[in-house]
Amino acid sequence: MELSKGALAGITVAVILIVGAIAYWLTRPSFGEISxxxxxxxxxxxxxxxxxxxxxxxxxxxxxxxxxxxxxxxxxxxxxxxxxxxxxxxxxxxxxxxxxxxxxxxxxxxxxxxxxxx
Structure with missing residues (x-):
């Protein structure tokens, strides 16, 4: 089964978004500022x-x-x-x-x- 260029582009964008979300989640601060x-x-x-x-x-x-x-x-x-x-x-x-x-x-x-x- 061949994917069209549009479907391939959509999959690529989805993968980039997922990787970006995972990277953000792993690097976000766990704590905020404390007194x-x-x-x-x-x-x-x-x-x-x-x-x-x-x-x-x-x-x-x-x-x-x-x-x-x-x-x-x-x-x-x-x-x-x-x-x-x-x-x-x-x-x-x-x-x-x-x-x-x-x-x-x-x-x-x-x-x-x-x-x-x-």
């Missing part, structure tokens, strides 16, 4: 995950809940952080630590270029 308090909790979670410290994870989760109630953390930040804590609670220590690293990397901002010094 200073959220960053501190992420650092603490990273340390607890690295040490596989279940008691520390439980304490940090309680602190996250309290900070959310006190209005120091946005609910979406708490959700991200508690999701990482849940990975650790499920015994997925490396995955949790990788999530912390991803969250931290996504906080970096490109530096402004230096002015011309000449």
């Amino acid at each position: 200073g308090k959220g960053y501190d909790y992420a650092m603490a979670l990273g340390s607890a995950c690295n040490g596989k410290d279940e008691a520390k994870i439980a304490k940090i989760t309680q602190m996250i809940d309290q900070s959310t109630q006190d209005g120091e953390l946005q609910s979406y930040e708490a959700d991200w952080l508690k999701g990482i804590a849940q990975q650790a609670n499920d015994g997925k220590w490396e995955q949790a630590y990788a999530s912390v690293r991803t969250l931290m990397q996504e906080q970096t901002q490109p530096a402004n270029p230096l002015p011309e010094l000449d």
Whole structure:
């Protein structure tokens, strides 16, 4: 069965769109910007995950809940952080630590270029 040029072009466009959508999905940020308090909790979670410290994870989760109630953390930040804590609670220590690293990397901002010094 031979395909017409139009059908072949349509298939090509569809494949390009699918590949593009997959590439976008794989490279999109997992987390958004977090507050200073959220960053501190992420650092603490990273340390607890690295040490596989279940008691520390439980304490940090309680602190996250309290900070959310006190209005120091946005609910979406708490959700991200508690999701990482849940990975650790499920015994997925490396995955949790990788999530912390991803969250931290996504906080970096490109530096402004230096002015011309000449």
